Every structure is written in structure tokens, then in C-alpha cells.
Amino acid sequence: MINKEMLAEREKLALELAAKLPEISAAQSVGEGTCPLQWCLKLVEDARAISDGKSVMSRDGLWQLQLMIEGATRGQSGEEDLAVYKETLDAMELIGDAFTVKVAELLKANLEAYASEWDLHVRRNRCTSLVCYYDLYIDPAVCQGNGACLKAAPSGAVLGGAGMISVIKNDRELKNEAFIASCPLGAIKKCGAIKPPCPPAPVPVGSFGNAAGGAGGGRRRRRG
Amino acid sequence: MGKVSLFIDGTQIQAEEGMSVLDAALAADIYIPHLCSHPDLPATGGCKMCVVEIDGVAKPVSSCVTEVKEGMRVTTKSEKLKQLRKIALELIMAGHPHDCTGCRAYGNCELQAMWQYLGVLHARMKDEFPEKTTLKIGTGSNVIIRENDRCIQCGRCVRACNDLRKVGAIDYQKKGLETYISTPEDLPLNQTGCRFCSACVEVCPTGALIDMEGLFRSDLPREQALVPCQAECPAHIDIPAFMRFVAEGKYAEAHAVMHEKVPFPHALGYVCNHRCEDGCKRGKLNETMSICSMKRFAAEHDESQLWKENGFQKPDTGKKVAVVGGGPCGLTAAYYLKKLGHDVTVYEKDPIAGGHMSKGMPEFRIPQADVQREIRAIEDIGVKILVNSPVENVAELKKDYDAVLVTVGTSVGKKLSYLPGSDFRNVYTAVQLLKYNRIKLVDPSYEMELDLGKTVSIIGGGNVSIDVARTLRRMGCEVNIVCLEKGEKMLADKQEIKEAREEGVKFYDGHSNEAIEGTPDQVTGLRVHEVESFYFDENRNLVENQIPDSTKVLPCDAIVFASGQVTGLTADFGLELNRFGYPVDPAQGKSGFKTSVEGVFTAGDVITGTKFVIDAIAGGRDAASGIDIYLGGDGKIDETLVERTLNPEIGPVEKFGQQPRVPTEIPDPETRMSEAHKWDKVDKNWTCEKAQCEASRCLQCDLRVPIKKVENFNAYGVR
Numbered sequence: 056m057i058n059k060e061m062l063a064e065r066e067k068l069a070l071e072l073a074a075k076l077p078e079i080s081a082a083q084s085v086g087e088g089t090c091p092l093q094w095c096l097k098l099v100e101d102a103r104a105i106s107d108g109k110s111v112m113s114r115d116g117l118w119q120l121q122l123m124i125e126g127a128t129r130g131q132s133g134e135e136d137l138a139v140y141k142e143t144l145d146a147m148e149l150i151g152d153a154f155t156v157k158v159a160e161l162l163k164a165n166l167e168a169y170a171s172e173w174d175l176h177v178r179r180n181r182c183t184s185l186v187c188y189y190d191l192y193i194d195p196a197v198c199q200g201n202g203a204c205l206k207a208a209p210s211g212a213v214l215g216g217a218g219m220i221s222v223i224k225n226d227r228e229l230k231n232e233a234f235i236a237s238c239p240l241g242a243i244k245k246c247g248a249i250k251p252p253c254p255p256a257p258v259p260v261g262s263f264g265n266a267a268g269g270a271g272g273g274r275r276r277r278r279g
Numbered sequence: 280m281g282k283v284s285l286f287i288d289g290t291q292i293q294a295e296e297g298m299s300v301l302d303a304a305l306a307a308d309i310y311i312p313h314l315c316s317h318p319d320l321p322a323t324g325g326c327k328m329c330v331v332e333i334d335g336v337a338k339p340v341s342s343c344v345t346e347v348k349e350g351m352r353v354t355t356k357s358e359k360l361k362q363l364r365k366i367a368l369e370l371i372m373a374g375h376p377h378d379c380t381g382c383r384a385y386g387n388c389e390l391q392a393m394w395q396y397l398g399v400l401h402a403r404m405k406d407e408f409p410e411k412t413t414l415k416i417g418t419g420s421n422v423i424i425r426e427n428d429r430c431i432q433c434g435r436c437v438r439a440c441n442d443l444r445k446v447g448a449i450d451y452q453k454k455g456l457e458t459y460i461s462t463p464e465d466l467p468l469n470q471t472g473c474r475f476c477s478a479c480v481e482v483c484p485t486g487a488l489i490d491m492e493g494l495f496r497s498d499l500p501r502e503q504a505l506v507p508c509q510a511e512c513p514a515h516i517d518i519p520a521f522m523r524f525v526a527e528g529k530y531a532e533a534h535a536v537m538h539e540k541v542p543f544p545h546a547l548g549y550v551c552n553h554r555c556e557d558g559c560k561r562g563k564l565n566e567t568m569s570i571c572s573m574k575r576f577a578a579e580h581d582e583s584q585l586w587k588e589n590g591f592q593k594p595d596t597g598k599k600v601a602v603v604g605g606g607p608c609g610l611t612a613a614y615y616l617k618k619l620g621h622d623v624t625v626y627e628k629d630p631i632a633g634g635h636m637s638k639g640m641p642e643f644r645i646p647q648a649d650v651q652r653e654i655r656a657i658e659d660i661g662v663k664i665l666v667n668s669p670v671e672n673v674a675e676l677k678k679d680y681d682a683v684l685v686t687v688g689t690s691v692g693k694k695l696s697y698l699p700g701s702d703f704r705n706v707y708t709a710v711q712l713l714k715y716n717r718i719k720l721v722d723p724s725y726e727m728e729l730d731l732g733k734t735v736s737i738i739g740g741g742n743v744s745i746d747v748a749r750t751l752r753r754m755g756c757e758v759n760i761v762c763l764e765k766g767e768k769m770l771a772d773k774q775e776i777k778e779a780r781e782e783g784v785k786f787y788d789g790h791s792n793e794a795i796e797g798t799p800d801q802v803t804g805l806r807v808h809e810v811e812s813f814y815f816d817e818n819r820n821l822v823e824n825q826i827p828d829s830t831k832v833l834p835c836d837a838i839v840f841a842s843g844q845v846t847g848l849t850a851d852f853g854l855e856l857n858r859f860g861y862p863v864d865p866a867q868g869k870s871g872f873k874t875s876v877e878g879v880f881t882a883g884d885v886i887t888g889t890k891f892v893i894d895a896i897a898g899g900r901d902a903a904s905g906i907d908i909y910l911g912g913d914g915k916i917d918e919t920l921v922e923r924t925l926n927p928e929i930g931p932v933e934k935f936g937q938q939p940r941v942p943t944e945i946p947d948p949e950t951r952m953s954e955a956h957k958w959d960k961v962d963k964n965w966t967c968e969k970a971q972c973e974a975s976r977c978l979q980c981d982l983r984v985p986i987k988k989v990e991n992f993n994a995y996g997v998r
Binding site: 065 | 297298302318319320321322323324326327330341343346362363366371373374404405410432434451453456458
């Protein structure tokens with residue numbers, strides 16, 4: 056039974072929603088310092104927020120894309136997931152409504168423009184923008200041994216003492232903005248694959264050599 | 280509507296203009312997978328299972344929302360389409376639990392059939408469960424069970440509720456980023472406008488919406504089981520139709536609906552044991568519909584007697600049928616046999632016909648005038664009723680007739696002969712007493728030797744016992760009821776017991792009889808003792824746990840046995856009987872329609888033992904049909920006396936599920952027992968306004984029957 060009025064209404068809504076989405080060029084150039092996967096994640100979340108969720112693509116489709124992108128930013132997606140992601144986008148582009156087709160086009164454009172970054176995330180669990188994946192270290196040149204980081208961290212995660220350069224022993228529970236902000240001097244820093252030199256254990260402030268190192272930059276060890 | 284011709288996978292088919300490609304293909308026995316579309320609901324193209332490719336169209340389209348066009352060339356099966364369907368189904372299943380075997384829809388689930396058809400499993404997509412926050416939202420009721428985790432948001436229920444019913448109790452809702460289906464603000468259904476028609480359950484392809492277990496009988500065909508009141512009624516009265524007519528104020532139409540199945544709707548409205556109400560779906564929701572009293576209401580407010588206009592009457596067949604016994608069974612059979620064209624004579628042994636309706640139950644429960652009016656309608660179509668005409672030998676009678684139907688019922692009261700003193704002069708049966716009272720009210724000259732004295736003890740605790748007790752109270756006696764069953768376990772109707780107590784009947788429940796005291800000429804009392812508990816052993820002998828030292832004598836001047844009835848037939852009647860006095864069919868070795876004499880049949884209580892008026896009527900209908908076939912007819916007695924249309928668009932009613940049953944009016948005991956009103960009917964029924972209010976509570980279960988079933992892939996030739 057075809058109800059043309061109802062279908063026309065749905066089509067109109069899809070077009071209205073599609074108009075609220077960014078242009079393709081935005082997906083291809085997400086801006087300096089922004090992780091392209093995080094851009095995609097936000098796009099899908101925003102899309103779900105405005106979607107009426109009445110068709111499989113606008114409901115489960117968008118949700119699944121969100122879960123897949125989240126997986127890629129958390130080390131929970133492998134290459135096979137990326138393949139399913141692509142298949143899903145292809146299907147959505149073919150049989151979605153105006154709204155979900157536009158979402159699929161944006162995500163495909165992003166995937167194409169940032170192929171190496173997607174590959175880096177999925178295969179190596181690395182994020183050039185240091186948003187999805189990073190390590191933490193305490194810059195020995197900045198640390199004044201004031202103990203603020205010790206208070207902010209769970210016991211045993213950071214070693215140090217009064218007048219000693221703090222050393223991160225285990226950063227697993229520390230990767231959050233609150234801990235990073237706990238140092239008034241900004242000594243807690245993110246880094247990529249290569250960690251700048253740090254003392255292996257706390258040493259008195261000023262006793263560790265000229266510390267320097269770019270965040271995420273420098274030489275990369277090739278793996279895999 | 281014009282026809283168009285199109286090609287589906289190279290096969291040319293014809294379709295109606297305006298049809299969807301999906302419907303056209305299915306009609307041509309070509310399967311296209313589909314999940315969210317339903318033949319009774321507007322299509323949305325939401326699930327993408329039905330995508331097809333059309334020559335000249337760039338992208339695949341949903342066939343359920345694509346109109347057929349002349350010359351259109353459609354591809355329904357290709358690798359590309361299969362891939363698209365798989366992706367869509369995988370997406371749907373990502374939000375669905377994996378435990379098929381734990382689901383009540385197992386084996387009856389369209390989603391399950393779909394993944395079998397497409398060969399898709401939960402595997403590649405990411406499980407949505409850990410993320411879902413709307414899983415536990417239950418908005419169901421005792422009638423509709425809601426398992427939100429099994430919902431695939433296909434929206435069929437939403438369309439059933441909104442487009443098919445115009446109720447709008449459920450819709451797509453959003454919580455955070457999730458879309459789910461629920462009531463506004465997740466209110467329980469009985470706090471919304473929900474009418475509990477269960478169309479949502481009917482169209483749900485999975486186990487997300489299911490009927491409460493035990494709502495419908497599983498031993499009946501589905502379309503019968505879906506309307507439990509009608510299924511439970513032995514005569515299968517179309518109760519939902521009749522309720523709708525009352526709700527609309529069309530009382531003559533309502534009365535006609537009942538007359539399609541029973542010639543005594545008014546009488547039934549007084550005394551039916553209403554198994555319909557036991558089945559009523561509304562009873563599981565809050566309180567059952569008041570169906571029985573509604574029959575009486577419609578009968579009393581029918582001003583046009585519309586039912587008499589549309590009935591069938593076949594031409595005379597020249598065959599003669601005698602009916603022996605003018606109770607509800609015999610009169611019902613006589614009525615239909617006459618309509619089938621036979622010449623029918625009813626032999627009634629008493630001065631008035633009507634059986635238990637006119638002689639076995641008291642005036643204040645079922646007024647004689649109302650019973651006789653319905654009997655008169657049977658006479659009006661030409662049935663001859665001979666009163667005061669007992670039949671001594673039915674085999675003799677048969678010589679003058681083409682067929683004889685014996686419907687003598689169980690019209691003789693039983694005395695418990697093992698009880699010492701049961702043969703004393705002032706010992707009577709309930710049948711004797713009630714019959715005396717009823718006939719006397721009609722004919723004051725009617726006499727029977729009856730010496731009740733001041734106080735009467737009644738043995739037995741069923742409805743008949745209560746009837747006798749209340750009658751005796753009105754005749755001026757003090758009354759004791761003595762029965763084995765105690766309190767809640769008493770066999771009589773709770774309402775009847777309550778009314779009897781109000782009228783001053785004393786109950787000795789949990790008591791057993793030892794002996795009737797006195798002399799053969801005058802009863803002086805009933806010796807009883809109390810019992811803690813009792814049961815019947817494998818030989819059906821009573822075993823009681825007596826309370827020690829509880830023996831006492833209830834002083835009384837007469838005893839009435841309300842302890843069962845028998846046929847009263849003997850071998851002189853001309854039929855082979857079993858040892859309890861019931862005619863038997865020698866071919867079957869037990870009681871049944873046929874007897875030992877060719878052309879003599881039985882129906883009603885004389886086969887089944889004492890049952891209810893409605894059973895007798897149902898038995899009478901079957902017997903009329905059977906005898907008509909025996910006489911060369913087709914046996915068809917079903918008739919439509921009033922045309923009706925189902926309006927599926929019932930609309931919402933705020934908090935419909937909470938509407939209470941509307942009670943009928945029952946005057947206080949003082950008024951009931953006053954000299955001027957003591958024989959008046961106790962139950963005063965309703966005003967029109969109240970009756971309409973009660974009738975509109977009906978869930979209209981029959982609205983669900985015409986909703987079409989979706990066929991799975993294996994029902995189609997090309998799949």
C-alpha cells in the first residue's frame with residue numbers, strides 16, 4: 056500500500072536534514088590539529104542527534120558507523136572492520152535517503168582524503184594529532200617537583216617527591232585532560248610513538264640533562 | 280482501476296495501477312524479501328530488504344514504495360542486491376539479541392526467516408547492546424507483553440496504531456541518540472489512549488510485542504481463538520458485534536445479533552453462567568466485560584424487533600418432527616426445525632413450557648413473562664406446543680412422525696436415599712419445590728401436597744440450593760443450607776451467596792448430614808456434624824475428616840434435597856437406557872445424538888447430565904441441524920439477521936485500560952423481600968447511559984481477525 060503523502064513528507068525531511076550537514080570539502084580538509092577520525096565521529100553523532108531514525112540506514116546504519124569509527128579510535132577495530140565500514144558506506148550511498156547518502160558521501164570523502172591516517176589508526180593504533188592515541192611523559196626540563204601530579208594520580212602511577220622530577224610509571228589511567236591539566240607548569244605532555252628522554256626514576260630537579268623532544272615528531276620506528 | 284503489465288526478472292506479469300512493485304511481485308508468486316512492509320499498512324521503504332533494480336533508474340529502489348509502470352523492467356535478484364540486503368539485515372541484527380531459542384516468537388519470527396533466507400549471521404557488525412539505554416523500557420500490560428530488546432524498529436506497530444486504528448498510543452521516540460518505539464514519556468499503555476486491540480502485536484514481525492501467555496486457547500483455529508468470548512460461548516454468539524451495537528445505542532441490532540445464534544437471549548441475560556466472561560480478554564487487563572447482563576439489556580430495549588425481519592424460512596418439506604420436552608433445548612431445536620421447513624410438535628408434560636427457565640429457577644431471577652414472550656415467538660413461526668402432554672413411550676410416538684427428538688432433560692430431583700429418613704413425608708426435592716412455586720405464580724389453582732412448616736433445611740450448596748433457599752424465604756420460611764464445601768469452596772455463584780445471606784438464609788457450610796430426625800409422618804430436624812475436610816476416593820465414595828464432638832441437630836419441619844437431578848426415564852419409555860437412566864446409542868455404547876430406535880434422537884441434559892441453559896440451546900441447534908440432514912436437508916441453520924461493518928479506526932480513549940466494570944443495580948434486601956416486590960427480578964440491570972458506557976469498554980478482539988498474515992519466503996513459488 057503506497058501512501059504518497061507520507062513518503063513525500065519523509066523525503067522532504069531527509070532533504071532538510073541533509074542541508075544541515077557540512078560540505079564535502081570540509082570532510083576532505085578537517086583542519087590543522089584535528090584528527091580526521093574524530094571529525095567523522097562528531098559528524099555521525101551530530102547526524103544521529105538530528106535523524107528521525109525511522110529507516111535502517113538513518114538508525115542502525117548511523118549507529119553502526121559510529122561504533123566502527125569509535126572502535127578505530129580506541130584500538131578496537133582491525134582491517135576487517137575497516138572493510139565492513141567501507142561496505143556499509145557503499146550500501147548507504149546506494150540505498151539511503153538524501154540525508155544518509157550525504158553522510159555516506161562525507162565519510163567516504165574523508166576516508167579517501169585521509170587514507171594514511173585511517174590506516175595509521177586501524178593498523179598501528181597511532182594518531183598524528185595525538186587525540187585518539189598518545190603516551191604521557193613529564194618534561195624533566197619543566198618539572199619543578201611541586202608534587203601536584205602526585206596528588207592528581209592514583210597511588211603508584213607517578214613516582215616523585217619534594218624537589219624531585221616526577222616520572223610516570225604507568226600512564227594507563229592517566230590519559231585524561233584533568234590529569235594533564237593538574238600540573239600548573241604544564242610539564243605533563245603528550246607524545247606519539249617516540250618518547251623524549253626522561254629519567255627512569257625521580258632525580259632532583261635540575262639534575263637531568265638537556266631535555267628536548269617534539270610531540271609526536273621525530274624519527275619513527277617502523278613496525279609491521 | 281486499470282491494469283499495467285511489467286517484467287519482473289524477465290517474467291511478464293499483470294498488476295493493478297497504483298500497486299507497488301513489491302505487492303505486484305508477491306501477487307504473481309515472486310518473492311522479494313521484505314520486513315517492514317505489511318499488506319494492511321502503508322509502506323515506508325524503511326528496512327531496505329525489498330530493494331530492486333529497475334532498468335533506466337540509476338540507483339536501486341525500495342520496491343514497496345515504487346509504483347508499477349507499464350513496461351517497467353525489474354530485477355529482484357542479483358549479487359549486488361543480495362549484498363545490499365545483507366548489509367541492511369546485518370545492521371538490523373546488530374541491535375537484536377542473539378538468543379533466538381529463548382524467544383517466544385521462535386519459529387514464528389519474520390526476522391529469523393529473513394536471516395535464514397539471506398544467510399546472514401551476527402558477526403561482522405558491532406554489537407549495539409552494551410550501548411543501548413532503551414532496552415529495559417517496558418510499556419506493556421497484562422495483555423500485551425513488550426520486549427524492547429527484540430524490537431527492530433520496523434515501525435509496523437506504529438503504523439498499525441496510527442494509520443490502521445487512528446489510536447496513536449505508540450510512536451518512534453528518541454532518548455539521547457537512540458531511536459526506539461514507545462508511548463509518549465514511556466507511560467504504561469493503560470495510562471495512554473491505547474484500546475488494547477493488539478493490532479500492534481498482530482503485525483510485529485519479531486518477539487518484541489507478544490500476547491500474554493494463556494490469553495487465547497491453543498486448541499482452536501487461530502481466528503476463533505482470537506475472540507475468546509465468542510469461542511467460549513457454546514452457541515458462539517458474535518459478542519463483539521453485539522457490544523458495538525449497544526455502545527452505539529442500536530439495541531434492536533444488538534438483539535438481532537444474539538438471535539442469530541439463540542432463540543432465548545433475554546432468558547440467557549438473566550441466568551446464563553457466562554463462560555464468555557471467563558474468556559474475556561478485558562478480564563486479564565482489569566475487569567471482564569459484563570456480557571451476560573448486556574444480553575438482557577439489549578432484549579429489553581429492542582423496540583423494533585428487527586431480528587424477526589431477516590430470518591430465513593425454508594418452504595415446507597412435508598416432514599413431521601416431534602420434540603419431547605419443552606425446555607430450552609427442545610424449543611431451540613423446534614424453532615430451527617420449523618425454519619428448516621419441517622412440521623414440528625412439542626410435547627410438554629407440565630402446564631407451561633420452558634423447562635428450567637420457567638420452572639427450575641425462581642421468578643425473581645428469571646421472570647416468567649420474559650421467558651413466555653420468547654416461547655411465544657417460537658410459536659408465532661408455527662411450532663405447535665402441546666402442554667400437559669407427557670409422552671409415555673417414544674417408540675410408539677415415532678410411528679406418527681418422521682423423526683423424534685427427546686429433550687426431556689433432567690427434570691426429576693434426586694434424594695440421597697442412603698440418608699436415614701429420606702423417605703419421610705416432609706422431604707422434597709428442589710425440582711418439586713421450584714416447579715410448584717413457578718406454576719402456582721402463573722396458575723393460583725395449581726396444587727401439590729406440600730407441608731413445609733416454619734423451618735426448612737436444604738441439603739446441597741450449589742446454585743439450585745440458593746434458588747430454593749431464596750424462594751422459601753419469600754414463601755415465609757426460615758431456611759438453613761447445609762453443604763460439605765466450606766466458605767470460598769462453596770459451589771454456588773459468589774454473588775448469589777451474598778444476596779441469599781442478605782435475605783436471611785443461614786449457611787451451615789462445612790457440615791455433613793447424619794440423619795433426618797423425626798417420624799415418617801413429620802420431620803423434626805436434621806442431624807449434622809462439622810467436617811474439617813473431605814475428598815472422594817477412587818471409587819467416588821466420600822471420605823471426611825470429622826471434627827470431634829461437633830454433632831448437633833438443626834431443628835426443622837421439612838427437608839429439601841438440592842443434590843442433583845436425573846432424567847426420570849424408565850424402560851417403559853421405549854429407549855435403551857444406561858444404569859443411570861440416560862438413553863444410550865447402542866452403536867457407540869454411550870449417550871449421544873442417536874438412540875436405540877431409528878429416527879429417535881436425543882439432545883441437551885438428557886445426554887450430558889444437568890448443565891446450563893446455554894449448553895441446552897447449543898445442543899438444540901446441533902440437534903436441529905442433525906435431524907434436518909437425517910430428513911434430507913443440508914442442516915444449515917446459520918443466519919445473518921443484521922448487517923454489520925467493522926470500523927477498524929477506533930481512535931484513542933484516554934486511560935481506556937483502566938475503565939472499571941459498570942455494576943448493575945441491585946436494590947437493598949429490605950426492598951427485595953418486601954411483600955410488594957418479593958417476586959420482582961432482583962437485578963435491575965442498567966440505564967441506557969450506563970449500558971452504553973459498559974459496552975464501550977469492549978476491546979473488540981474481532982478487529983484483529985481480518986489483519987493479514989505476512990508469508991515467509993517459503994510460501995512463494997519463485998524465491
